[in-house]
Amino acid sequence: MLSSATLDVFYDLRRREFQRTVSYLYGQAGSPVNMGEQMFLTVMNVITSMLWGGTVKGEERASLGAEFRQVVAEMTELMGKPNISDFFPGLAWFDLQGIRKRFGECAMKFEGIFDSMIQQRMKIDKEGGNGGGKDFLQFLLKLKDEGDAKTPLTMNHVRALLLDMVVGGTDTTSNTVEFAMAEMMNKPEVMRKAQQELEVVVGRDKKVEESHIGKLPYLYAVMKEVLRLHPALPLLVPHCPSESCVVGGYTIPKGARVFVNVWAIHRDPSIWKSPLEFDPERFLRGTWDYSGNDFSYFPFGSGRRICAGVAMAERMVMFSLATLLHSFDWKLREEKLDLSEKFGIVLKKKMPLVAIPTPRLSHPALYEYE
């Protein structure tokens, strides 16, 4: 469902959302912009329009986006909150911090939004139209109706898949872009090199297209280095063996919750030279990739549960960075840049990156949103 071929079908959608952001930033030229917030909005709009863009439109979509942003933020905050019940399982029933209760409330809100989307899509399909465009929801409902006796897809599966994509794809992608921009602002020579590469490949009289991405090896190395230093899910997602097993000489009992500290592995001095330094060129010299086969570098996890959205994440992070760097020069609002991290299930910047854009393309028309 998130294969390259499917992503190609939805390219126009991503292009439009990014152009909308560029146009907004052009209007903010010379003024401070909260980069994380802008990226979150862009990624959220891309993902929700892929999910049900053909189902809801206009004002309804905008208000739904705002509602979603708030519920996703609450859910990721709750996922990362230390929970006394994890340390004293006997107390779990009391839900002393009210985390389970708040989680339940978020789940209800999501369910309400998804159910109304599903109803609308079913109504459109019944009336014989396609609602003005294809979307994932239409695709999922078709899969559900066609049925597969071995692995049937239920309505609950449809809801869970929608939730996975919204929660799994938004914060991870936008935080990665925010860290990348912050690291490059801290090392202006890296930003200059990335911009020079874009000038050669794209040129100042053109907009960046996704087709340019494969021709930007330096920017690709920047993305890989950011995912090394600031992996969006520093402990991956909790795993749980269905049978007791032995890994590296340690017995992992059935049902145990296992966290893999990829953040620490990515900073291990026995693997990485100057591990705390932001040095994209190490990825031009070395051969690490994030396919999950190399246990010294796996920001998307590994094995059967590897991130389902790797191809989409790659396109969105690369397209965001290329667009931001090619369309604008960036300077900091404050003299000092704070690169510290805030740990949770999702890794965030402790202090938001606030930066000032200056347009750098050759013509104002390149900033227009059609």
Ligand code: HEM
């Ligand atoms: C820079 C961006 C992203 C990073 C760093 C990232 C990283 C990860 C990681 C580490 C996992 C857990 C893998 C494991 O435990 O072995 C995961 C799971 C997942 N990701 Fe991503 N992700 C990103 C973007 C996305 C996007 C854009 C989507 C889809 C729209 C997505 C969908 C998912 C889903 C559905 C899962 C659960 C897979 C499963 O449990 O089978 N992710 N991601």
